[in-house]
Amino acid sequence: MIQYLKDNEAKLIIAPHPQEGLLFDTTIDGIYFVFSIMDGKARHIQDPGTLKAVYVNSILHGNSLTSLSLEQGLPIPPGTELLRDINNGKVYFMERIGAEKVLRHILSPSIADKYRFNLSKARNINGIVSYVVGPILQ
Numbered sequence: 001m002i003q004y005l006k007d008n009e010a011k012l013i014i015a016p017h018p019q020e021g022l023l024f025d026t027t028i029d030g031i032y033f034v035f036s037i038m039d040g041k042a043r044h045i046q047d048p049g050t051l052k053a054v055y056v057n058s059i060l061h062g063n064s065l066t067s068l069s070l071e072q073g074l075p076i077p078p079g080t081e082l083l084r085d086i087n088n089g090k091v092y093f094m095e096r097i098g099a100e101k102v103l104r105h106i107l108s109p110s111i112a113d114k115y116r117f118n119l120s121k122a123r124n125i126n127g128i129v130s131y132v133v134g135p136i137l138q
Contacts, residue, residue, distance in 0.1 A: 018070065021115040024060040034059060036115070038137075041073030050080045054093070056118045082106075082122040091122050093137060102134040111137055 022037045034051055035042040045051050080095040083103065091112070092103040106112050112119050115137060 022060060023055060023058060023116050036076060037070065038073065038076075038115070040071075042070040043073045044075040045080075046075045047078035047080075050076060050078055053081055053121055054118065055116045058116050082117060082119065083125045084122040085128055086124050086126055091119060092128070092131075093117065094131065100132045101130070103128060103131045104134045105136045107136055107138060 018037055020037055020040065023034065024037075024042075025032065025034045027033070034045045036045055036055070037043070045055075074097070077096050080093070083092045083094050084090070085092070091106045093106060093115075094101055094103050096102070106115070106117060106119075109119065
């Protein structure tokens with residue numbers, strides 16, 4: 001069951017989750033938004049620079065949160081990027097949550113494809129001691 005708000009009224013819908021990793025766009029009150037589905041929630045990509053720096057261009061056009069029966073999650077903030085640890089070759093999705101820089105390990109190239117990540121854009125780093133390690137992206 002998924003709950004969402006529409007016109008300030010809570011709705012409860014029984015529907016399968018759309019595909020994890022899907023990128024989709026929608027227009028709300030005349031404003032254009034792009035979302036990524038992560039952890040079963042629609043996360044608004046707040047900055048066009050983040051969209052270009054992290055994702056490949058494969059946006060599904062013309063959907064909405066309500067048509068996909070999705071709960072909205074935390075937004076993906078500006079400054080989110082892909083990082084590659086040169087010590088072990090692991091690639092991470094890095095986003096700021098509050099004051100912390102949180103890393104989520106991208107387990108494999110197929111997981112990167114699932115989330116539409118552009119691994120060629122990963123920035124090299126030397127170790128992850130200054131980051132908080134979050135859950136693995138699967």
